[in-house]
Structures are given as C-alpha cells and as structure tokens.
Amino acid sequence: MKLIKKFLVMQLSLLMAICLSACSSGGGSSAEDPTAKTVKIGVLVSDTTSAEALSFRSYYENYIKSVYNVDFMYSDELKDAAAEQSAIDNFIANNCQAIISFASADRPAQIEKCETEGIYYAVATGTLTDEQYEQFKSYKYYVGAIGPDLAIEYQAGYDMAKFYLDQGYTKFGMFTGASVYFTEMHIYRAAGMIAAMCEAGNGDYEGAKGMDIVGKIMSEGGNVNTGKIGSVELNGVVAGYDFDDAWFGKLAAVANDPNVEVLLAVGSGQTAFAGFKPEGKMLGDIDCYTADSVGLMKAGTLNYLAGKFSASIGPIFAATLSAVYGKPIRTADGNAFALSQGYWIATDAETAEKYFEVDSSTTAPAYTKEKLDTLIGASYDDFAKFVSAYSFEDIQK
Amino acid sequence: MEKKENKRKFTSGKLLNLAPVIGMILMAAVFLAIAYMKDVNIPYSFKNILNQSIITMVVATGAVFIYTLGAFDISLGASMCVSALVGAMAYNRTGSLLIMLGVCVGCAVLVSLISSVLASVFNLPVFVTTIAMLSLLNAFALVLIKANGTGDVVQVPANAVRGINTVWFKLIVLILFLAFCIFAFSFMKLGRQEKFVGGNPICAALSGLNASKLSIIGFMMAGLGVGLGAFLTITYAPTLSRNTAGSVGMDVIISIVFGGMPVSGGARSRIYSAAVGSLSMTLLSQIMLMLNFDSGISQMVKAVIFLLVVYVSMLNSRKTILPR
Numbered sequence: 063m064k065l066i067k068k069f070l071v072m073q074l075s076l077l078m079a080i081c082l083s084a085c086s087s088g089g090g091s092s093a094e095d096p097t098a099k100t101v102k103i104g105v106l107v108s109d110t111t112s113a114e115a116l117s118f119r120s121y122y123e124n125y126i127k128s129v130y131n132v133d134f135m136y137s138d139e140l141k142d143a144a145a146e147q148s149a150i151d152n153f154i155a156n157n158c159q160a161i162i163s164f165a166s167a168d169r170p171a172q173i174e175k176c177e178t179e180g181i182y183y184a185v186a187t188g189t190l191t192d193e194q195y196e197q198f199k200s201y202k203y204y205v206g207a208i209g210p211d212l213a214i215e216y217q218a219g220y221d222m223a224k225f226y227l228d229q230g231y232t233k234f235g236m237f238t239g240a241s242v243y244f245t246e247m248h249i250y251r252a253a254g255m256i257a258a259m260c261e262a263g264n265g266d267y268e269g270a271k272g273m274d275i276v277g278k279i280m281s282e283g284g285n286v287n288t289g290k291i292g293s294v295e296l297n298g299v300v301a302g303y304d305f306d307d308a309w310f311g312k313l314a315a316v317a318n319d320p321n322v323e324v325l326l327a328v329g330s331g332q333t334a335f336a337g338f339k340p341e342g343k344m345l346g347d348i349d350c351y352t353a354d355s356v357g358l359m360k361a362g363t364l365n366y367l368a369g370k371f372s373a374s375i376g377p378i379f380a381a382t383l384s385a386v387y388g389k390p391i392r393t394a395d396g397n398a399f400a401l402s403q404g405y406w407i408a409t410d411a412e413t414a415e416k417y418f419e420v421d422s423s424t425t426a427p428a429y430t431k432e433k434l435d436t437l438i439g440a441s442y443d444d445f446a447k448f449v450s451a452y453s454f455e456d457i458q459k
Numbered sequence: 460m461e462k463k464e465n466k467r468k469f470t471s472g473k474l475l476n477l478a479p480v481i482g483m484i485l486m487a488a489v490f491l492a493i494a495y496m497k498d499v500n501i502p503y504s505f506k507n508i509l510n511q512s513i514i515t516m517v518v519a520t521g522a523v524f525i526y527t528l529g530a531f532d533i534s535l536g537a538s539m540c541v542s543a544l545v546g547a548m549a550y551n552r553t554g555s556l557l558i559m560l561g562v563c564v565g566c567a568v569l570v571s572l573i574s575s576v577l578a579s580v581f582n583l584p585v586f587v588t589t590i591a592m593l594s595l596l597n598a599f600a601l602v603l604i605k606a607n608g609t610g611d612v613v614q615v616p617a618n619a620v621r622g623i624n625t626v627w628f629k630l631i632v633l634i635l636f637l638a639f640c641i642f643a644f645s646f647m648k649l650g651r652q653e654k655f656v657g658g659n660p661i662c663a664a665l666s667g668l669n670a671s672k673l674s675i676i677g678f679m680m681a682g683l684g685v686g687l688g689a690f691l692t693i694t695y696a697p698t699l700s701r702n703t704a705g706s707v708g709m710d711v712i713i714s715i716v717f718g719g720m721p722v723s724g725g726a727r728s729r730i731y732s733a734a735v736g737s738l739s740m741t742l743l744s745q746i747m748l749m750l751n752f753d754s755g756i757s758q759m760v761k762a763v764i765f766l767l768v769v770y771v772s773m774l775n776s777r778k779t780i781l782p783r
Contacts, residue, residue, distance in 0.1 A: 138754050142703045144696035155504040168698035244611030
C-alpha cells in the first residue's frame with residue numbers, strides 16, 4: 063500500500079505543479095481593437111543552438127515581444143518534413159494565428175497546410191524557388207518571403223573571394239559546409255567563390271564558369287574538388303558537419319597547409335577554421351554578428367565577415383502582423399511578396415564592432431518599433447523599398 | 460495473517476503494474492485541464508496527439524519483440540529512413556501505393572533480418588550488429604538520395620498520399636498491427652519463449668529454446684513495425700531526407716520505458732507498454748508546449764519524469780522471487 067501511496071503522491075505533485083504553472087500564465091483580451099488582443103505567432107525553427115538562431119530569437123523575445131502585443135511559440139529543432147508538420151499541428155491546436163518559418167525541409171507542404179487550416183504563413187531568412195512562388199503566390203494565407211535569395215548567396219561568395227583575389231592572394235582553401243547534403247545556399251556560396259577564382263585566374267572549374275559551376279557542384283554530389291583554376295589554386299576543401307576527429311583533422315590539415323593563403327567558409331567558418339588557423343593566414347566567413355566573431359576580427363583571426371543581422375527578421379514580422387490585423391501586404395497583382403535581403407559586410411574589427419553593437423541591442427536594434435510600425439498596412443511599394451534598403455548605413459538613415 | 464499480507468502485496472503489485480496506464484490517464488486529465496484553461500482547440504489537439512504518436516506506437520510495438528529478449532536495436536530510425544526512401548522511390552516508378560507499402564515493409568524486414576542473422580552467424584551481441592547497421596544505413600540513405608538525383612530529398616507527390624493521410628487510416632493500421640502483435644505475444648508460445656530467453660538465457664538454452672531463432676523472429680516482427688512506420692511517415696510527410704525518422708530510435712526506447720517495460724526484457728515485458736508509453740510521451744510534450752516551456756526546460760522536465768517512471772517501475776521488482 064505504501065508503494066501505491068508513494069506513486070500517487072508523485073503523480074499528484076506533478077499534476078499540481080503543472081496546473082499551478084498553467085494558472086500563472088494567462089492573458090487578458092479585448093474584442094474590438096485588433097492590437098488590444100495578444101497575437102499568438104508560431105515560429106518554426108530548424109536550428110536552436112547556432113549564434114545566428116539565438117540572435118534571431120533574442121530579437122523577437124527581448125525586443126519585439128516587449129514592444130508589441132504578441133506572444134511567440136517556438137517549435138523544437140526541426141530536422142525533417144514530418145517534424146515540421148507536427149509543429150504546425152501543435153501551433154494550430156494552440157490557436158496561433160500566424161506562423162513564421164525558419165525551417166525549410168518541405169516549404170510547399172508547410173504552405174499547403176497553413177492555407178488549408180486558414181493560418182497566415184511567412185518565410186523568414188529565405189525565399190521560395192521561382193516555381194514554388196508561382197504555385198503559391200496567390201494563396202490567401204501566404205504572406206510572403208524575405209531573405210537572401212540564391213543570387214544573393216552566390217554574390218556573397220563571389221564578393222568574399224574577390225576581396226582576397228583583389229589583394230593578390232592566389233592559394234585558397236575552402237569549407238563548403240552542407241554542400242554535400244545538397245543545401246543550395248551553401249552550394250551557391252561555394253559556386254560564387256569559385257566563379258571569382260575563375261575570373262581572376264582566367265581559367266575554369268572543370269570546364270564550368272559563372273553560374274554553371276552550381277550545376278557542376280550538384281553533379282558531383284555537392285562536392286567541390288581541389289585543383290588549379292587558371293593561375294589560382296584551390297588546394298584544400300572540407301565539407302560536411304561530422305564533428306568527429308577525422309573531420310577536425312581535415313580542417314586542421316587545410317588550415318595549416320603551406321599552400322593555402324586564404325581560408326574561405328560558406329558558413330560556420332569560425333567553428334571550422336578559426337581554432338586551427340596559424341597567424342598570418344586569412345579567413346573569410348559568411349555567418350552573423352556575434353561577440354565571438356567581433357572578438358576574432360579584433361584578434362585578426364577573421365578578416366572578412368558577411369553577416370546576417372538579427373533585426374533582418376523585423377519586416378517579415380511586421381508583414382505577418384499586418385496580415386493578422388486584416389491589412390495584408392500584397393503586390394499590385396494581389397499576390398504574396400518575395401523580397402530579397404542581403405548581408406552586412408565587415409572587413410575590419412571597427413566596422414564589425416559597430417554592426418554588432420546595433421545588432422545586439424535590445425532597446426534600439428536596427429529595426430525599431432517606430433520603423434516597423436510604418437510597415438503595418440503599408441503598400442507593397444513602400445514595403446519593398448523599406449526591405450531593399452537593408453545596408454547598415456541605409457537603416458541608420 | 461500471512462495470507463492477508465500476501466493478498467495485500469499481490470494487490471499492490473497489480474496496481475503498480477498498472478502504474479503506466481494510471482500515469483497516462485492522469486497525464487490526459489492534466490492535458491485536458493490545461494487545454495481548457497488555455498482555451499486550446501481540444502478536438503484538433505486530440506487529432507494531433509494521435510497523429511504524432513501512432514507512428515512511434517507502431518514501431519515501438521514491433522520493437523517490444525526485440526526488447527523482450529533483452530536485446531536492443533539502435534538502428535530502428537535509420538532502418539525506417541532507408542525503408543521510407545526505397546518505398547518512395549518505388550512509388551515514383553510504379554505509381555502504386557500497395558507496391559510502396561510492400562517495398563517499405565520488405566525493406567525493413569530485410570534490414571532486420573540482416574542484423575539478426577549477422578549476429579547469429581558471427582555469434583555477436585545483437586546490439587553490436589545494430590551499431591554497425593546504423594552506420595551502414597545512414598550512409599546508404601545518402602547513397603539513395605544521391606542516386607535519386609533530386610537534390611537532398613526524395614519526394615512522393617503530396618496528392619498521391621493525401622487520401623490516406625487521415626487519423627482514421629492510421630488508427631486502422633495501428634489497431635490491426637496491435638491486434639496481430641498481441642496475438643503473437645500473448646496467445647502464442649512466441650511471447651512466453653521470448654520472455655524466458657530475456658529473463659534467463661542460460662536456463663532457456665538448457666530448456667531447449669533456440670535463442671537465435673527467437674531473435675530472428677523478434678527482429679522480423681520489429682521490421683514489420685518499422686516498415687509500417689515508414690509507410691505511415693510517407694503518408695504524413697511525403698518529403699523524405701537523410702534526417703527522416705531521425706528521432707524514432709530514441710522515441711521507441713523512451714516509449715517502451717515510459718510504458719513500464721524493463722529495457723532488460725524478460726518476464727515483465729508487456730506488449731501494450733509501447734502504445735501506453737508513446738501516448739503518454741506525446742501527452743507530456745503537448746502539456747509542455749501549451750505551457751510554452753523552452754525546449755531545454757521541456758527536455759529537463761521529461762528527463763525527470765522519465766527517471767520517476769523508471770523508479771516507480773523498479774519499486775515493483777521483486778528481489779526474492781522470480782517475477783511474474
């Protein structure tokens with residue numbers, strides 16, 4: 063009997079604890095003014111631990127939530143399409159009125175589901191393919207997408223490689239991240255880097271030049287091969303995110319290769335190369351602004367950073383909120399928008415520090431409430447103009 | 460007096476055996492109470508809970524046949540991923556859902572058979588071969604995706620499976636599979652023999668039981684569950700990647716333990732444990748979600764409850780007599 067009592071006491075304690083915490087967090091509401099009622103937004107995330115993901119979350123949680131009457135509900139780390147479907151089901155069950163998606167295992171399925179269930183859906187830090195956009199642009203509940211499109215990803219890689227090529231460097235090593243998992247973003251960035259090498263070296267990459275390099279990498283299973291590109295040398299390549307001894311060994315070997323002057327990373331370059339890189343060797347990365355990246359730039363470990371800024375997800379939030387308030391932002395044809403947004407580029411520690419200071423602020427981030435308020439109910443043209451002026455200087459104006 | 464004491468012990472033991480079911484009912488009560496307070500869409504939530512737990516229930520129920528033997532298969536998720544990929548590719552070539560189902564089940568059973576036969580031939584612990592299979596299957600999934608030539612995913616057209624992506628269809632599959640497993644486990648000698656081997660392999664061998672044969676049958680049953688799980692996964696989310704079913708292996712272990720079954724297998728194995736555990740886990744996840752707990756905190760709460768459940772189930776293990 064004692065055992066049964068013990069068991070029941072445990073179960074009841076658990077029940078009481080859960081009920082108490084349920085009672086402690088409730089929300090009041092008022093009926094007429096849409097802004098008076100808390101808007102519940104679900105956020106689909108495929109990454110919960112990277113610096114970029116944390117800075118995005120911090121912007122929503124520590125700034126947006128404090129200035130708007132909204133509540134965010136986050137998914138767990140979503141790894142596949144089934145997990146995305148489950149997360150959307152969870153949001154619908156919990157009466158979320160809109161979903162902002164950072165997860166891309168199966169975007170068409172996400173959009174279809176939200177349309178069927180009558181819940182607004184927006185893509186943050188990403189875009190749909192042209193075919194997907196044509197398919198979904200007229201959906202009532204599809205708000206739109208803002209993020210670096212694949213052309214911008216290609217250009218980001220190109221610009222970074224060109225920055226070093228213009229300085230006369232000719233021997234490169236690369237980290238191509240998730241290219242071997244066919245992640246388009248990383249393939250396009252890598253292709254951009256190689257395209258710049260082809261131009262500067264007056265050569266080609268296994269017969270391909272320019273955008274054709276994307277197809278070449280795809281046909282090789284996402285792998286980039288070492289070799290001579292005209293007068294430029296690509297002497298070491300590491301891919302994947304194995305995080306095992308062999309993987310770290312390969313990174314260390316490329317970082318310390320005397321035939322490599324510059325290390326280029328399509329992302330996570332600070333994780334991949336910074337720890338192994340000897341002094342004097344150059345490192346460029348496409349990532350985001352964090353205290354660590356600024357520290358590395360100050361130390362001279364990192365010399366080029368094309369970074370997303372955390373407030374870049376402000377306009378998509380404003381567009382989503384506008385849709386929930388009954389003022390969706392649509393193109394002249396009445397379709398959802400597809401807007402591109404690029405990176406902030408820092409090539410010295412001072413600039414990186416300046417960017418980070420604004421980016422990490424929880425009181426005056428790059429996109430403040432005053433700026434975002436102008437987007438609620440804005441016309442498509444005004445909205446597009448606002449989003450396209452994404453450079454640090456433009457935003458500060 | 461002694462008779463009375465024995466009766467009391469017997470009753471408390473029976474009740475503790477039912478602890479997982481009581482826990483699940485309590486969890487459902489808590490869920491309903493919070494859902495009511497938070498104005499949650501309860502009918503949609505129930506549909507959601509079933510949707511999210513059925514696949515784990517099916518796979519875990521099949522896996523009970525392995526766990527009862529005291530064995531452990533770490534490659535169930537990878538096997539499900541490969542089966543789903545092969546099944547999807549088969550559909551894309553034939554356009555037949557029946558062929559897709561057959562290929563999913565066939566592939567999963569074949570993978571299970573390879574694991575168990577390898578273990579029998581080389582006289583290795585099954586656990587060791589499943590570790591090898593895990594690496595092999597993960598690599599094979601990448602090869603399949605690459606061979607398919609459609610980027611990083613293999614897709615079945617959503618329209619093709621929309622008709623069967625319903626809770627009712629999944630429930631029918633679950634009920635049929637559960638009925639089959641309950642029959643095989645509780646009404647045939649297979650279940651009793653497996654419990655004997657899991658509880659005391661030496662005694663079982665001396666009694667003439669062929670552990671290798673039982674292991675192969677157990678793995679085949681698990682393969683059947685994995686194959687059906689793969690099929691249901693395609694119907695729920697027809698875009699498959701190398702991450703498909705990545706969490707299934709761990710979900711199965713947690714569900715089985717949550718359902719009150721010892722991981723060491725043996726006489727206290729219960730075929731219903733997987734279904735009860737899986738449903739309890741999903742209810743718990745939903746409660747955490749309604750409370751908007753941070754993912755890390757949710758994991759910690761789940762871990763504490765997991766330990767609590769294991770502790771409660773251990774209270775019932777008799778130290779002086781054989782378990783029944």
